[in-house]
Amino acid sequence: MGGSEASTQLELAAIFAAFVAVTTLFSFVSIGANALGGKIPEGAGVYPVLAAGEPRLAPVGDIIGYPSVPGLSGDRIDALTFIIANTGREGAVDLSRATVTVMAGNYLEVLTRSEDLHPEPGAWTTSLPRDSDGNVLLRAGEECAIRISLGHLIPAGETVTVRVRLPGDRPCLIAGQAGHPED
Numbered sequence: 009m010g011g012s013e014a015s016t017q018l019e020l021a022a023i024f025a026a027f028v029a030v031t032t033l034f035s036f037v038s039i040g041a042n043a044l045g046g047k048i049p050e051g052a053g054v055y056p057v058l059a060a061g062e063p064r065l066a067p068v069g070d071i072i073g074y075p076s077v078p079g080l081s082g083d084r085i086d087a088l089t090f091i092i093a094n095t096g097r098e099g100a101v102d103l104s105r106a107t108v109t110v111m112a113g114n115y116l117e118v119l120t121r122s123e124d125l126h127p128e129p130g131a132w133t134t135s136l137p138r139d140s141d142g143n144v145l146l147r148a149g150e151e152c153a154i155r156i157s158l159g160h161l162i163p164a165g166e167t168v169t170v171r172v173r174l175p176g177d178r179p180c181l182i183a184g185q186a187g188h189p190e191d
Contacts, residue, residue, distance in 0.1 A: 062097075062177065062178060063095075063173075063174075063177050063178045063179060063180045064094060064095050064097060064098060064101050064174060064177055065092045065093065065094060065095065065101065065146075065172055065174065065177075065180035066092065066093050066095050066180060067090065067091070067092055067093075067180060067181070067182040068090075068091040068092065068093050068151055069090065069091050070090070070184045071088055071089070071090045071168055071170065071182055071183075071184045071185075071186050072088065072089045072090065072186075072187075073085040073087065073088050073162075073164065073168065073185075073186025073187035074087050074089075074187055075087065076126075076157060083163065083164050084161040084162065084163060084164060085158075085161065085162060085163075085164050085186055085187045086129070086157065086158045086160070086161050086162070087155070087156065087157055087158065088110070088155070088156040088158065088168065088170065088186055089153055089154065089155050089156070090153070090154055090170065090182050091151050091152065091153050091154070092146075092151065092152060092154060092172060092180060092182070093149070093150065093151040093152075094146045094147060094148050094149060094150055094151075095148075096148035096149040097148075098148075099147075099148050100145040100146060100147045100148060101145070101146050101174055102143045102144060102145055102174075103134055103136065103144040103145070103146055103152070103174075104121060104138070104142065104143055104144040105174060105175055106121075106172050106173060106174050107171075107172075107173045108121075108132045108154070108156065108170065108171070108172050108173075109170070109171045109173075109179075110156060110158060110168065110169075110170050111168070111169045111170075111171075112162045112166045112167065112168040112169070112186065113162065113163075113166055113167075115158075115160060115162055117130060117158065117159050117160075119131055119132045119156060120132075121133070122157075123138075125155075126155070126157070127155060127156070127157045128157060129157050129158065129159045130157065130158070130159035131156075131157055132154055132155065132156045132157070133154070133155050134152050134153065134154050134155070135152060135153055136152050154170075154172070156170070162186065164186065164187035165185050165186075165187065166185065166186055167183065167184070167185055167186075168183065168184065168185070168186040169181060169182070169183040170182040170183075
């Protein structure tokens with residue numbers, strides 16, 4: 009029994025030594041390539057990261073928060089509405105490709121797009137129609153309303169941040185207090 013334990017420990021030591029040798033060799037090769045003129049081109053970052061462009065969407069006005077069921081107490085809300093505008097720098101934007109995220113306190117939700125005027129919980133919609141290609145185009149200089157149905161209730165008066173992000177752009181941030189608690 010003692011012999012097999014020693015054999016296993018010897019095998020583990022050999023594997024560890026091989027790992028150290030390979031990583032050391034790789035490090036020396038990398039250092040040598042750098043010394044021979046393998047420089048990072050000027051203007052390039054250390055890591056190959058694609059920088060996002062400026063947002064093509066901008067908030068117009070404030071977030072309006074309310075309970076989705078009329079008659080419920082106004083101290084908790086589960087619906088949001090706000091207006092965004094296309095800044096008009098690069099023509100129309102396709103809102104069907106947007107990602108919408110809501111953050112409030114310890115609540116974070118990435119919403120799905122809905123075609124319904126009154127979306128189900130955890131979804132967002134806009135009043136803009138789809139074109140023949142299935143796109144939801146917001147033309148340069150135009151505005152549109154976004155309706156959100158949250159997956160959970162949040163306290164009225166809570167600070168809410170909504171991020172609307174188009175592919176390749178920085179997100180459009182809409183922040184404010186959603187609704188007001190009743191006194």
